[in-house]
Amino acid sequence: MSKKEKGEKPSNFIRNIIIEDIKSNRHGGKVITRFPPEPNGYLHIGHAKSIVMNFGFALEFNGRCHLRFDDTNPTKEEQEYVDAIKEDVHWLGYDWGEHLYYASDYFDKFYEYAEKLIIMDKAFVCDLSPEEIRAYRGTLTEPGKESPYRNRTVEENLDLFRRMRAGEFKDGERVLRAKIDMAAGNLNMRDPVVYRIMHVPHHRTGDKWCIYPMYDFAHCLSDSIEGITHSLCSLEFEDHRPLYDWFLDQLQVECHPQQIEFARLNLTYTILSKRKLIRLVEEGVVAGWDDPRMPTISGMRRRGIPPAAIRNFCERIGVAKKESVVDVALLEHCIREELNRAAPRVMGVLDPVKVVIENYPEGVEEELEAINNPEDPSFGIRNVPFSREIFIERSDFMEDPPKKFFRLAPGREVRLRYAYFIKCTGVIKDQETGEIKEIRCTYDPATRGGDSPDGRKVRGTIHWVSASHAFHAKVRLYDRLFDHPYPDRAAKNGGSFMDFLNPNSLKTMGSCMLEPSLKDAQPGKVYQFERMGYFCVDKHDSTSGSPVFNRTVTLRDTWAKIEKRFRQQQGQKSRKKRRRNRK
RNA sequence: UGGGGCGUCGUCAAGCGGUAAGACACGGGUCUUUGGAACCCGCAUUCGCAGGUUCGAAUCCUGCCGCCCCAGCCA
Numbered sequence: 001m002s003k004k005e006k007g008e009k010p011s012n013f014i015r016n017i018i019i020e021d022i023k024s025n026r027h028g029g030k031v032i033t034r035f036p037p038e039p040n041g042y043l044h045i046g047h048a049k050s051i052v053m054n055f056g057f058a059l060e061f062n063g064r065c066h067l068r069f070d071d072t073n074p075t076k077e078e079q080e081y082v083d084a085i086k087e088d089v090h091w092l093g094y095d096w097g098e099h100l101y102y103a104s105d106y107f108d109k110f111y112e113y114a115e116k117l118i119i120m121d122k123a124f125v126c127d128l129s130p131e132e133i134r135a136y137r138g139t140l141t142e143p144g145k146e147s148p149y150r151n152r153t154v155e156e157n158l159d160l161f162r163r164m165r166a167g168e169f170k171d172g173e174r175v176l177r178a179k180i181d182m183a184a185g186n187l188n189m190r191d192p193v194v195y196r197i198m199h200v201p202h203h204r205t206g207d208k209w210c211i212y213p214m215y216d217f218a219h220c221l222s223d224s225i226e227g228i229t230h231s232l233c234s235l236e237f238e239d240h241r242p243l244y245d246w247f248l249d250q251l252q253v254e255c256h257p258q259q260i261e262f263a264r265l266n267l268t269y270t271i272l273s274k275r276k277l278i279r280l281v282e283e284g285v286v287a288g289w290d291d292p293r294m295p296t297i298s299g300m301r302r303r304g305i306p307p308a309a310i311r312n313f314c315e316r317i318g319v320a321k322k323e324s325v326v327d328v329a330l331l332e333h334c335i336r337e338e339l340n341r342a343a344p345r346v347m348g349v350l351d352p353v354k355v356v357i358e359n360y361p362e363g364v365e366e367e368l369e370a371i372n373n374p375e376d377p378s379f380g381i382r383n384v385p386f387s388r389e390i391f392i393e394r395s396d397f398m399e400d401p402p403k404k405f406f407r408l409a410p411g412r413e414v415r416l417r418y419a420y421f422i423k424c425t426g427v428i429k430d431q432e433t434g435e436i437k438e439i440r441c442t443y444d445p446a447t448r449g450g451d452s453p454d455g456r457k458v459r460g461t462i463h464w465v466s467a468s469h470a471f472h473a474k475v476r477l478y479d480r481l482f483d484h485p486y487p488d489r490a491a492k493n494g495g496s497f498m499d500f501l502n503p504n505s506l507k508t509m510g511s512c513m514l515e516p517s518l519k520d521a522q523p524g525k526v527y528q529f530e531r532m533g534y535f536c537v538d539k540h541d542s543t544s545g546s547p548v549f550n551r552t553v554t555l556r557d558t559w560a561k562i563e564k565r566f567r568q569q570q571g572q573k574s575r576k577k578r579r580r581n582r583k
Numbered sequence: 584u585g586g587g588g589c590g591u592c593g594u595c596a597a598g599c600g601g602u603a604a605g606a607c608a609c610g611g612g613u614c615u616u617u618g619g620a621a622c623c624c625g626c627a628u629u630c631g632c633a634g635g636u637u638c639g640a641a642u643c644c645u646g647c648c649g650c651c652c653c654a655g656c657c658a
Contacts, residue, residue: 010605011597038658073657130656137654141585144654175656185586187654196656215658239587239653261588263651268594316606318596320589323651327594330607340620375620406618415616450616461616531617559618 012319027229031063038070039081042289043088043297046272049265052314055094067096071104072218074202088297092307103218104204110213118157122250125160126177137190143183144190167210171197188243220244228257234264266325268485270295292550293481304526304536304552309338335553339534344372347463348514348529352391355439360388370418389467391513396462406459414460421447463530470513475549477507521547
């Protein structure tokens with residue numbers, strides 16, 4: 001039996017550590033994790049990796065996972081973000097139950113620990129300016145110098161720190177620093193700042209505090225207070241681990257969690273840095289944080305991507321310490337895999353051209369039976385109306401088709417899905433532009449439902465919609481935001497990631513014709529438009545009875561591949577020809 | 584001789600001294616009332632490189648090479 005069949009998850013180094021820890025009863029056999037976002041922005045697929053890991057391990061080992069807001073810097077944080085983050089985590093399918101925490105809940109405790117550090121003579125109040133502190137810190141290759149304030153007495157430090165808290169000093173005038181080692185090779189250990197003065201109201205504690213703890217101090221203690229066993233974070237915090245351990249060792253806390261670092265997620269054709277995503281929003285490249293092209297959780301939700309697809313994706317990419325870039329094709333695969341199971345099928349013509357079936361009686365209509373999901377009979381069947389005039393996809397007809405084109409062409413017969421075989425008898429074109437205005441066909445009444453009694457085969461089956469029954473709708477075709485697989489890497493040679501924006505990331509189809517059952521489609525619902533892709537009803541722009549659809553992802557398109565290869569071959573041939581002619 | 588990490592298929596990624604899993608991508612095929620789905624086949628004689636230890640090395644040792652992170656009173 002394969003691992004998948006047994007429900008076994010693929011091995012990774014963090015799971016191995018946890019399994020070993022349980023075996024050796026290291027944390028009393030418990031597994032308690034946490035997802036600790038700073039509420040200063042929206043969550044994206046990179047955060048989803050962390051969420052799936054933290055909540056996933058908790059679920060897998062019968063532990064629990066906390067949601068903790070790391071809100072120690074009030075200048076950047078807002079309630080709006082905490083609300084959005086909670087919504088996103090829930091939407092992804094996880095529940096923290098009673099365990100919702102805020103670092104700001106612990107401000108009193110942090111303060112006590114800070115005084116304890118001072119009393120142990122392991123911290124001091126420093127009057128150096130930010131610039132001076134930097135200068136004293138030394139460089140990557142040279143040791144730093146000790147602050148002239150490093151040898152203040154415990155009493156003086158305690159007094160100064162209390163006055164810092166009381167608001168006697170201005171922002172930046174003094175800081176509390178840990179007393180460690182100014183010659184340490186790890187810069188984080190060169191007497192790091194522990195508390196800074198900020199006369200800024202906090203979104204939760206208001207004006208209670210004018211000093212706020214730094215990440216390194218607050219994070220390890222938050223973890224410890226909550227009894228976290230495994231504190232997972234990204235690679236760039238590796239250098240902070242000695243400090244994480246130092247604080248907990250000095251303060252002799254009873255719970256000392258283990259910090260484990262893993263590589264962040266990177267995706268091809270995508271950027272995930274908050275700073276850059278902000279640019280996309282602020283410069284109006286996208287319509288907002290929840291634009292369906294954004295890699296944010298809210299954007300993906302609006303795009304129609306099911307949470308199960310994101311969860312599955314995050315489990316399949318694995319966890320390691322190697323910095324890597326995952327092919328976005330894997331995400332797309334996970335989306336299709338989920339939607340193929342879950343999305344009802346429906347017919348919609350995005351770029352319609354009219355077909356008149358000459359031998360079908362005028363004024364007659366009939367109902368044809370269509371299957372809602374061939375993957376799952378429980379989806380049932382529905383009726384779709386048929387009549388003499390229908391719309392088909394403009395790209396499903398070619399006047400002069402290449403070899404492997406199986407669709408409609410003059411003299412050719414195709415099947416209308418769930419309906420009849422039709423044969424093209426001619427086209428009517430616009431006199432001036434030459435554009436095809438109408439395709440003329442005949443149908444074979446004996447093929448009703450799509451089977452021919454005489455056993456005659458057709459290569460192509462195309463989708464359609466009855467002209468008089470269809471309704472008009474707007475459909476937005478989304479594609480990758482960037483047309484370069486590594487917009488960041490490419491930008492290093494002087495340019496910017498903005499140079500690699502895909503000009504075709506959004507194409508609005510304004511005159512689509514959809515089957516009538518879609519008229520009352522509910523916002524958020526995802527359908528498969530047969531042969532076209534998966535489309536979801538937009539939550540913002542749809543109105544009752546007038547849905548707007550977003551394309552979530554296309555279907556795999558073998559024909560497009562054949563076509564592309566064909567075109568490349570043509571290109572090569574003509575290039576060769578030109579070369580030959582030049583000689 | 585600053586400190587810390589990482590190098591296994593095009594991309595992720597298992598592997599923990601017994602002779603290179605799996606997934607995506609890619610290529611080929613079967614089937615098909617979605618050129619979808621499903622199914623089948625193929626896809627690393629070799630693990631950054633070079634030595635060494637061993638009956639046996641991706642796994643252990645030594646030395647190179649390459650890439651990433653760190654000098655916020657951000658997280």
